[in-house]
Every structure is written in C-alpha cells, then in structure tokens.
Amino acid sequence: MTTEPIDLTLLEPLLRRYHGRRRDALLPLLHEAQAVYGWLPEAVQEAVSKTLRVPLADIHGVIEFYTMFYNRPMARTVVRVCEDVACQLAGCEAIHKAVSENLGLQHGEMSADGAIAYERVPCLGMCEHAPNALYGEKPAGDLTVTAVDDFLAGTYPEPDAKIYGEPKLKLFRVGQIDPMSLDDYLAHEGYVGLQNAMQHPPEEIIQWMDASNILGRGGAMFPVGNKWKFTRAAPGTPAQKHIIANCDESEPGTFKDRGLMEEDPFSLVEAMTLAAYVVGAENGWIFIRGEYPRSHKRLLNAVEKARAAGYLGKNILGRPGFNFDIEVRLGAGAYICGEETALFEAIEGKRGFPRIKPPFPTTHGLFHQPTAINNVETLVAALAVARIGWDAWAAHGTDDSKGTKWFCLSGHVNQPGLYELPFGVTVRELIEMGGGVRHGRAIQSVLVGGAAGRFLSPAELDYPLTYASSRNHAFPIGSGVVMVIDDQTDMRHTLYHLAHFFAHESCGKCFPCQIGTQRQLEILHHICHNGGPQPDDKERLLDVGFTMTETSLCGLGQTAASAIVSAINLWPELVE
Numbered sequence: 001m002t003t004e005p006i007d008l009t010l011l012e013p014l015l016r017r018y019h020g021r022r023r024d025a026l027l028p029l030l031h032e033a034q035a036v037y038g039w040l041p042e043a044v045q046e047a048v049s050k051t052l053r054v055p056l057a058d059i060h061g062v063i064e065f066y067t068m069f070y071n072r073p074m075a076r077t078v079v080r081v082c083e084d085v086a087c088q089l090a091g092c093e094a095i096h097k098a099v100s101e102n103l104g105l106q107h108g109e110m111s112a113d114g115a116i117a118y119e120r121v122p123c124l125g126m127c128e129h130a131p132n133a134l135y136g137e138k139p140a141g142d143l144t145v146t147a148v149d150d151f152l153a154g155t156y157p158e159p160d161a162k163i164y165g166e167p168k169l170k171l172f173r174v175g176q177i178d179p180m181s182l183d184d185y186l187a188h189e190g191y192v193g194l195q196n197a198m199q200h201p202p203e204e205i206i207q208w209m210d211a212s213n214i215l216g217r218g219g220a221m222f223p224v225g226n227k228w229k230f231t232r233a234a235p236g237t238p239a240q241k242h243i244i245a246n247c248d249e250s251e252p253g254t255f256k257d258r259g260l261m262e263e264d265p266f267s268l269v270e271a272m273t274l275a276a277y278v279v280g281a282e283n284g285w286i287f288i289r290g291e292y293p294r295s296h297k298r299l300l301n302a303v304e305k306a307r308a309a310g311y312l313g314k315n316i317l318g319r320p321g322f323n324f325d326i327e328v329r330l331g332a333g334a335y336i337c338g339e340e341t342a343l344f345e346a347i348e349g350k351r352g353f354p355r356i357k358p359p360f361p362t363t364h365g366l367f368h369q370p371t372a373i374n375n376v377e378t379l380v381a382a383l384a385v386a387r388i389g390w391d392a393w394a395a396h397g398t399d400d401s402k403g404t405k406w407f408c409l410s411g412h413v414n415q416p417g418l419y420e421l422p423f424g425v426t427v428r429e430l431i432e433m434g435g436g437v438r439h440g441r442a443i444q445s446v447l448v449g450g451a452a453g454r455f456l457s458p459a460e461l462d463y464p465l466t467y468a469s470s471r472n473h474a475f476p477i478g479s480g481v482v483m484v485i486d487d488q489t490d491m492r493h494t495l496y497h498l499a500h501f502f503a504h505e506s507c508g509k510c511f512p513c514q515i516g517t518q519r520q521l522e523i524l525h526h527i528c529h530n531g532g533p534q535p536d537d538k539e540r541l542l543d544v545g546f547t548m549t550e551t552s553l554c555g556l557g558q559t560a561a562s563a564i565v566s567a568i569n570l571w572p573e574l575v576e
Contacts, residue, residue, distance in 0.1 A: 006043040010036050015051045023054050024367075026062060026349030030069060031330055038114075039070040054349065065351040065507075066332035067121075068290045075110045075117035079103070079152065080291070081133040084123040084252040085451065085497045086410045086483060090130035096120060098148040099133075116152075122335065122501055123252040124291050127410040127483075128417045129159045137293035158294070161259040162417030164433065171384040171393075171404050172420060174263040179298050182305040185266040191311060193387030194274050198319060202232060202278045205386070209278075212385045212393055213402050215467065217256075218246060218338070218375030219450065219478040220555070224382055227372050230362035231279045234370035238323070241281035242366045243272050244373040246343060247288040247295065250335040252451040252501055253481035256406040257376035259418045261288070261295035264380070265302035269326065271379035273316065274386055276324040279372050284312075284326035287343050290333050300328050335505035339554045340365075340373045342507070353509045354554035375479075377406055397423035401466040405477075409434045411484035412441065421465075428461040430482055441486040445567070449478030451498050452559035454566035476562075492574055495564050496524040502560035513557025516548035520561060527575060538568060538575045 011033060018029050029052065033044050040048075040063055049056040063069040081096055100106060103118050110117040126132040129141020133151065140151050141159035150156040163175040178184040185191075197205050209225030216222045231241065245268055249257040261268060272284045286303070288296050303326050306312045316322045329347055331337050337346045341355035344366045365371020374382075381403060385393045393403045401423035407430055410416045414435030421430070427446055437443055446456045453476045456463070463473050470477050485494060503521040508514040523541055527533045545561030552558045568575055 006037070006041045008043060008047060011044060011047055015047060018051050021052060023052055023349035024347055026052055026054060026059075027329060027332065027346065030063065031332070034069060038076050039072060039074040042071075045071075052349070058350070061351050062349065066290070066334050068333035073110070073114065075114055077116045077136045079116060079118045079133065079135055080121040080124065081119070082122070082124045082126075082131065083120040083497075084501055085447075085494060086123070086127035086253055087130040087132060088493070088497050089411050089483075089485065089489065092131035094145050095131045095133070095143050095148065098145045099152065102148055102152055121291075121333075122504055123250060123254075125249055125255045125258045125289070126159065127253055127255050127408065128162045130410065130416070132159075134291065134293070139294060161263055162415075163259065163263070163420075164415065164417050165420035166422070171388065171396075172260065172264060172380055172406070173267060174259055174418075174420075177264060179263050179265055180301055182266060182302075182309060185264075189387060190266055191270055191317075193383045193385075194270050194277070195317060196389075197274055197386045198277060198317060198322075202280065205274075205278045206232070208385055208390055209382060211390060212382075213400065213467075214378060214381050214385070216375055217377040217381065217405070217479065218249075219251075219452070219476070221467070221477070224374060224378055227362060227374065228275060228278050230360075231281070231370050231372040234363045236370050238280050238282040240369045241279060242283045242285060242369060242371040243275045243279060243281050243324075244285045244287065244340075244343070244347075244366060244371060245272055245379055246338065246340065246373055246375050247286055247292070247299075248331055248335075248338040248343060249376070249479070250289050250291075250338050250505075251479060251481075252498070253410055253447065253483045254408055254450050254479040255410075256408050256418055256480055258292055258295055259406070260376050260380055261292065262298055265295075265298045266306065267380050267383060268299065268376055269302050269306045269312070271383035272326060273311065273324055274383055275372055275374065275379060277322060281370075281372070282323050282325070284324060285347055285366065286326060286328045287337070287347060288328065288330055289337070290331045296328070296330050303328055334507070335501075336507040336554075336556055339556060342554070343373070344371070351507075353507055354556075356553065377480075398464070398466050398468070400468045405465070405480055407465065407480040407482055409482050409484070411447075412438045412486040412489070413484045414438055423466045424464050426462050426464050427456060427482060430465070431461070431484055434484075437484060437486050439486075441488060443484060444487040444489060445485045445491065445570070447483040447485065447563060448481060449476030450481040451501055452476075452555070452562050453478050453481060454563055455570060457570050491567060491571065492524070492528050495567055495574070496521075496528045498563055499524045502556065506556060506560070510551075510553035510557060512548050512551040513553065513560065516544050516552070516557065517560050519544050520548075520564065524564075533575045538572060541565070541568060541575060
C-alpha cells in the first residue's frame with residue numbers, strides 16, 4: 001500500500017450519510033468509498049469499520065474476496081477484457097494482445113501515471129458480442145484489433161442487446177420500449193399484470209404459477225409456485241419477509257438477464273412487487289453483478305421512478321397495508337454470489353460463502369428470515385402469466401414445458417443473440433434460426449446449459465429444448481445457453497478454459513471444490529500446454545469430477561466438472 005497520507009475529509013460526507021446503518025450497507029459504502037479514492041486505503045477501511053461497527057478484519061476479508069475491490073493503489077479507469085469461452089471462440093487473444101501493446105501493460109498492471117489499468121477477466125455477460133470488454137463502466141462488444149484504438153479512447157459505441165425470436169410472441173417486451181421511461185412502460189401494459197393479480201387472493205396466484213410450470217430459469221429449475229407457497233406459509237410478519245431478484249448472472253454463455261435488465265427494467269420491479277403481494281413480503285432486494293454497470297444504472301432509475309409514482313412504498317395501487325420497497329445492491333466480482341445463500345451473505349456485508357442447507361431460504365434466508373429468491377427471467381415469466389393470462393401462456397410450448405423461454409445463442413453462429421421461443425424447438429432449429437455455423441463450417445459440438453452444462457455431439461442436435469427432453473436425454477436446459485463450437489476448434493482448449501473459469505471462481509470454503517477445481521485445471525493445462533495427455537489423465541479427471549460432484553458444498557463445485565466429464569464421455573481421445 002502507498003505511504004502517502006490519505007485525506008479523510010473527502011470521505012466525511014459519505015460517512016455521515018451511512019452513520020447508524022447496519023452491516024448490510026457495507027458493499028454500497030465500499031463502492032462509494034472506492035469511487036472517491038480509486039481504491040480502499042487502510043485508513044479508509046478503518047473509517048468504514050468504525051462507521052458501520054464492523055470488525056476491521058471482516059472489512060479486510062470482504063475486500064480481498066471481491067475482485068473489483070482494491071486494497072492497493074488502482075487506476076481510475078480499469079480496462080477489463082473478457083478471456084472466457086465465448087470470447088476465446090471469437091478470437092479474444094488478438095484483442096488482449098492489441099490492448100496490452102497499446103497500453104504497454106500486462107494483466108494486473110497500472111500505467112505509471114495511474115490513469116489506466118488492464119485486466120484479463122472472466123465472463124462479462126456479453127457473449128453475443130464476443131469479443132467484449134469494459135472501459136471503466138462503458139461496455140464494448142464485437143471488438144476487432146482495428147477497433148482497439150477507439151475502444152481505449154472511450155469512443156467505441158456501446159452495444160445493444162441482440163434480440164431475436166418469433167415476433168408474434170414477445171411476451172417479455174424487450175426491444176419494444178424505452179427502458180428509462182416509466183410512461184412508455186405503462187403504455188405497453190406496464191403494471192397490468194400486477195393489477196390483474198391483485199383482483200385475486202394470493203393463494204389463487206400460487207395456483208396459476210403451479211399450473212404454468214415455471215421452473216427456476218437461473219439453472220436450478222425449482223418450481224416458482226412452490227417457492228412462493230413455502231415462503232408465504234413460513235412464520236413471520238411481512239416486515240420479516242424478503243423478495244430477492246438474483247441478478248448475479250456470471251456463467252460463461254449466459255446473458256439473458258442482462259438483456260431483460262437493460263431493455264425492460266421496469267418489468268423486474270413489477271414482477272418483484274407481484275411476488276411480494278403473493279408471498280406477503282415488504283422487503284425487496286436486487287443484487288446485480290458488478291460487471292453490469294449499465295443494468296445497475298437502469299434498475300436504479302426504474303426503482304426510483306416506480307417509487308416516485310407510487311408503485312413502490314406504502315399502500316401500493318391503493319391497497320391498504322400492501323407495502324413493499326426495493327433496495328438495489330451491486331456486487332463486486334464473484335461468480336459464487338449467484339448461489340442463493342452466498343448472495344444472502346453478500347447482501348449482509350460478508351464474504352460470499354455458501355451456507356449449508358438445510359435450513360432452506362424459504363424459512364431461513366436473508367438475515368435468516370423467510371425469503372423468496374428468484375432469477376430475473378423467472379420473475380418476469382411469472383409476471384407474463386399474470387399479464388396475458390393462463391390460457392394465452394399455455395398456448396405456447398409443450399404439455400410439460402409451457403410458455404416461452406429465452407435462449408442464449410453464442411459461439412460460432414452467424415447471428416448470436418437472445419432468442420425468445422416457445423419450448424419445443426430443437427437445438428438444430430435454434431442454430432438454423434441463428435443463421436447456421438459461420439464460414440459454412442460443420443458443428444463439432446454444442447455446449448448446452450452453460451459452463452456447468454454438458455456437450456452435445458452432432459448426432460444429438462435434434463433433441464427438443466423442453467424439460468421432458470432434458471430429463472430423458474440427460475442434458476440441462478439451465479440458463480438457456482446454446483454455445484456452438486465448429487469443427488476447426490481444439491476442444492482441449494475449450495475444456496481448459498472451462499476449467500480455468502471454475503478454478504478462478506471457487507470460493508474455497510469446501511475442500512472438494514477448492515482443491516478439485518485446481519487439480520482439474522492442472523491436468524488440462526498439462527494436456528494443452530505441456531506435451532499432451534498422460535496415460536492416467538482420463539481416470540484422474542473422472543475421479544476428480546466425481547468427487548467434486550458428490551461432496552462439494554454448493555452447486556459450483558457440484559457442477560464444475562459436468563461439461564468436462566460429458567466431453568470425455570463423448571470423445572475420450574481428448575484426454576487419452
């Protein structure tokens with residue numbers, strides 16, 4: 001750390017504003033303090049500790065846990081260039097080289113004048129715009145080597161979400177409205193869903209959700225109707241119950257929630273209010289990953305405008321006693337916080353370590369109080385049912401998978417993007433909707449379900465994307481990822497980058513994941529970079545994968561080997 005004196009008078013207005021608040025204000029206070037100094041000096045950490053009455057050791061622990069907090073001098077502008085799978089498939093190494101040479105910096109270094117720093121980072125959630133990056137808080141996508149100068153000058157245009165699908169559906173309204181305007185949202189049936197629902201008792205709305213068969217769309221696939229029913233039934237007053245939108249979308253290949261938050265943020269606010277009505281909760285929380293600055297700004301605007309117009313606060317829509325408000329929390333770089341209990345810990349101002357379950361969130365969630373936590377798309381899908389009605393929702397999809405789903409198409413396709421489609425399209429049909437494989441090449445494999453999903457071979461592309469098909473053919477729909485890999489790609493390197501992601505993001509709380517992800521990476525690194533596979537590499541990878549799957553504490557470790565093991569089973573020659 002620097003020995004230069006820190007002017008704490010710059011921090012005093014901020015500390016006065018946070019005086020008397022609880023530990024759950026730690027993350028926003030650290031973000032604001034870092035915005036003042038560019039980093040978090042020791043003296044600032046001590047002041048934060050005294051203001052919130054949080055032990056200084058805990059402050060240190062939180063700062064060191066999150067990659068976007070800095071306990072050393074850091075540039076005001078940090079250039080973050082993605083190095084994960086979708087960007088690798090798009091040739092991001094050429095972008096890294098150009099950025100590094102232009103700045104004269106290696107990963108983690110800061111310029112001599114302290115103006116700019118460069119980092120190679122995990123997935124930034126803009127996979128349809130690969131290769132992509134952040135210039136400070138400004139996103140950039142579809143980067144080329146010739147565009148790097150404009151990108152580093154801050155003049156490269158920000159990308160819009162790429163939205164496709166069947167025009168006649170559009171149940172999610174993305175691309176149809178001005179995301180910053182409440183009036184425009186209201187002109188497109190905004191708050192119709194909530195008003196429809198409030199004409200019925202909460203128990204009846206739960207029955208709608210049960211019938212709609214909406215399963216968790218962040219990957220866990222837990223029925224939303226059950227989650228709301230269990231939370232409603234849990235002991236506690238409305239002041240002791242919580243609705244949380246899990247917006248910590250961080251898995252390579254997944255970018256659907258970013259599209260919803262950036263293009264239709266008011267729908268998330270309304271959907272959370274609907275959940276609050278059904279559950280009987282007064283407290284709402286939106287937790288957004290730190291790498292989504294544009295989503296953060298647009299959701300803050302949506303919450304503020306909804307509150308000002310009376311759609312949040314006391315006696316919502318004239319219903320006496322229906323009180324609900326939302327706080328927005330910004331993460332700071334930790335994939336593990338997408339795990340629901342780790343997210344609770346993050347909001348509470350702690351390191352994002354998962355909790356042991358049971359007890360479950362519906363009875364012991366945030367602050368160990370009853371909590372309904374749902375993925376962004378899950379909440380907005382529930383709102384769509386309330387808005388258009390059960391019959392209209394059930395008219396789309398299949399018997400066991402009703403309605404529509406957002407699919408994240410990326411990789412070697414001509415038209416990557418977000419596709420709103422009825423359940424039942426096949427993997428092949430989705431790829432064809434995306435214009436087929438680039439340069440007319442053949443498909444080598446398709447990764448479905450995300451980095452924690454599984455690979456499909458070309459012979460498996462006619463599987464329908466439904467829950468029944470997912471069960472029958474043992475592949476996860478997960479967060480809707482469909483990543484296409486052509487026949488010119490070295491699959492060993494793809495597996496290596498998946499292993500690198502999980503090793504980087506393991507929180508280290510449990511040994512099977514902490515050690516297993518590192519060992520998995522070591523084996524694949526040797527295969528890719530040090531002479532190829534050894535005789536027992538296949539057995540060792542399968543053994544490590546089995547151990548992590550069966551003994552890890554949370555879903556990260558339990559699925560960190562899923563895609564890699566699926567590739568080994570399909571193509572054992574990769575590691576033999």
